[in-house]
Amino acid sequence: MTVNERIAALRRQMELYGYDAWIIPSSDPHQSEYVAAHWKAREWISGFTGSAGTVIVTRRHVGLWTDSRYFLQAEQQLAGTEVVLHKQRVPHAPEHVEWLANNLPEHARVGCNGWLFSVGQIGMLQQALSRRHISLDTTRDLVADIWTDRPPLPAEPVFAHDVQYAGRTRGQKLEAVRQRMAELGADHYLITTLDDIAWLYNLRGSDVPCNPVFYAWALVSRDDAHLFVGEAKVPAELRQALKADGIWLHPYEAITDILEHLPDGKVLLDKATLNYRLWELIPEAMRLPGEHIARQMKAVKNEVEIAHMRQVMVRDGVALVKLFMWLERTITERPVPETEVAERLIELRRARGNYWGESFDAIVGYQANGAIVHYRAEPDTCAHIRPQGILLLDCGGQYYDGTTDITRTVALGAPTPQQKRHFTLVLKGHIALARARFPEGTTGAQLDTLARMYLWQDLLNYGHGTGHGVGFFLNVHEPPQGFATSPVTSRGRTAFVPGMITSNEPGLYLTDQYGIRIENLVLCREAGRSEFGAFLEHETLTLFPIDRQLIEPSMLTPEERQWLDDYHQM
Template identity: 45%
Template sequence: MTIFEKVNALRSLMEEKEIHAYIITSSDPHMSEYVPEYWTARQWISGFTGSAGTVVVTRKKAGLWTDSRYFLQAEKELEGSGITLFKMGIPGVPNQYQWLLSELESEANIGFDGTCFSIAQSKELKNSLADISIHINEEGDLINEIWSNRPSLPNHKIFEHPVEFAGKSRKEKLAIIRNEMHQLDAKHHFVGSLDDIAWIFNLRGQDVDFNPVAIAYALINEDSCTLYLDQSKLDDELIFSLNKDGILTSDYNQICNDLEELRGSENVLLDSNRSNLKIYRSITANIIEKENPSQLLKSQKNLTEIKGMKQAMLQDGLALTQFFCWLEENLGKTIITEFTLIDKLREFRSRQKHFMGESFGSIVAYKAHGASPHYSTTTETDCEIKAEGILLIDSGGQYMNGTTDITRTTALGELSPEDKMDFTLVLKGMIQMTLAVFPKGTRGCNIDILARQALWMYGKNYGHGTGHGVGCFLNVHEGPQSIRQELKDQAILPGMISSNEPGFYKEGAYGIRHENLILCKEKLTTKYGEFLEFDTLTLFPFDTKALDINLLSEIEKSWLNHYHQKVYDSLAPQLDEKHKAWLKNKTQAI
């Protein structure tokens, strides 16, 4: 079926069921950012392959809402589909609820799959469309009725994440969470988000590409705990280990039945942003809506996790040194394409100890492809890499001891003065964020300006956030902290590991992004309060030949030289003579 045919098939079903608008989100029942193929309904109905977006279909129109990371990609993928692109965050562009308000008549019926719609989304929908008295049908997964060859649910084995890497046992983590529950007078705590479950129970899986999680729910009670999952994914040894720690297992589909059995007088702690509407409707007990305690606990890495993350960065730096040395040796001597580099990156990382896979699909974006921040190479877009232009590579690895995420932009030929200026302005922003010292309690939005100021001075900017949290052998994107212009009421705290990745994108020409991972740590305490700073964890040099050195301050040059010396000192002892010499050249002081 073409996209046009799929949308028409959906409209026919909507008419049959008297639904005037149908909403398809990017999510799954666990409110995940990245989902198993079974739940890629929005991609199936629209053809848009980005990780974030919402499709709304009415009887006559259809629209896709996505953010600036995907504007260029969405324009190309939606071409000829009959689906209109709405660019979120652009002045004058309505959000999906404002659009529905203008398209629907009073008493209209709106449908969606309640298992893939969060409680918070449902409340926003109702509040936004209150003026036209809408009726909601949340029971039907209409896509399932027209998706004839829908993939099956994943069935991969679940495995332990040993305490030697996790730093705390699941019994210790459950004790901390139960203490949080006690403070809120909650007898029960429902957990639906997959990375929270993986962290709490020291379990990892392979159900979602790049994210080492398994499809499951959890119900934590005062003195008992149950994991709801496909029990065939567990071997006898793991079941015994879980039982020994007071954790029972039950069928994945049993969760709603058990929630219905909870006593109405008891309190249930539930995260409305990370729980689906069907789960919410199943609970007759009193609900306390609050962020999962594990979100903040997970974000503040313990000493074992920090040590493991640093080791993972070292392993990643070794792999990248071998990769970029190989690229330099072979460029112009053999045909190299974006796909070639994606495969080579995976190959060099796979040689490292504890390697478990990539942390996301590598972004290898040559020349104009780099102007799309989340560009993804396809058979149609794959192109040859030549000794000219700008190459942006954003990639990462999953290791048992940590997760990495790094972006480097490289000049493969001579750059113009404007190219060098853009390259340098972005690096200045990254360095300024690295050098930040700030009082405890500071939010990410309070320091985001540091990464943008150099670009703003020249009337330039980028549309995405500056930093996201990173898990420890978990999701490469995790909360609750972020560094971006939008307000998020979560302070940056010691132990949090975030990305630092300003960028600049010139449509039709190139993308420039520099990214390191940074650890928040204590700096000093004075009579004016406690102050924090960042420690850079990533270990790989920047392309200094692409810099306009005159644009760098003495402090910025000093930081870059010290960083490059640290990179060389850390990686060189584990490199052979050829790669050591290559790295020595790339880390020369400017």
């Protein structure tokens, strides 16, 4: 079926069940950012392959809401379909919830699959729609009725993440979690986010491309712990090891029955990540919305993880040096497809040892393609790189002993004065954030401005956040911390704590011209104490040169030049 045929089929289902609008998000039942093919309903219905977006289908309109990272990509992929792009986070443009409330008649009926929405998201929808007496039903999955060739749920095996890398045993982590549960007055702790389950039980999987996680649920009680996962996915030896650590295995789908028959007590849960259908199964008197313990603990890397991350940065940096040496030589002999660069990078990383895979599909954006923030090169349409212009490479590796994420923008010929000015403005913001010292309790929203202020002086900006948390052989985008303009998002409102690893990645993107981004991973650490309290700073971990060809030296202060020289001496 074409996209328009799929939309027509969905509308027939909407007519059958009496819905005026249907909402399709990008997520899975675990509120994952990146999902297995089985859960890519939004991509299937719209043809848009970006990782973020929401589709709304009404009787007469189909809209895709996505953010600035994907505006160009969405325009290209939606062309020829009846899906209309709605740009998020731009002035005077309504978000999808507001649009629904304003464009449906009173007493209309909206539907969505409650397994794919968090409790918080459903609450926002209900609040907005109720003002116009619009009802919301979360009990059906209309897409499942028409997606006849839907990929099955993944069945990849689960494997142990060795304590020599993890730094803490399952038992130690469970003990710390239970101690915090007791402080919060919780008898049970329900965990539905895949990376937090993998971290807590020192397990990894291959169910989601580039993310070493597996589909599961977890429930920790005062005296026992439970893992709900496809039984065939766990090898016998690992089953015995989990049992020895007091972890009981159940089928993945058994979570509903267990929650319906939980013994009395308070169930600690996170409304931002728990899906609405599981929330409904827990009696109201037992619900204890509150802290996501595993997520907070996972974000603060232990000394073993930090030591391994330092080693990984060396290996990853060597692979990138070899890549650019190969590229600079090869483009003098022949044009090189963007896709070949990504393939070559995988080969070089694999040769360094302990490599599991990429942490995301590499973004190899030559010239104008670099302006597409989450560009993905395709063999039939990608650009061919020549010894001129600039190239943006954003890539990362998954190693058993760490996760990397780096972006470099390099000149392949003589850069223009404008390119050098723009690159240097981005670099100045990157350095400002890297050099900053700040009081304990400072949040990502407070620091984000440092990376943008030089661009702002030239009336320039970028539409994405300045940084995100990074996992340890886990998701490359790891909540809760980051650098973001909004103080209400997790990234914007979370205070930094020593041990957190975050990306520092300001950029600038000129449509149909080029893109610039400079990204390093940074480690939060103590900077010292004064009469004004404790102060923190960030140590740069990533090891790879910044292209001096693109720098306009006259724009740098002596302190910025010193930072650059010191970085290149690391």
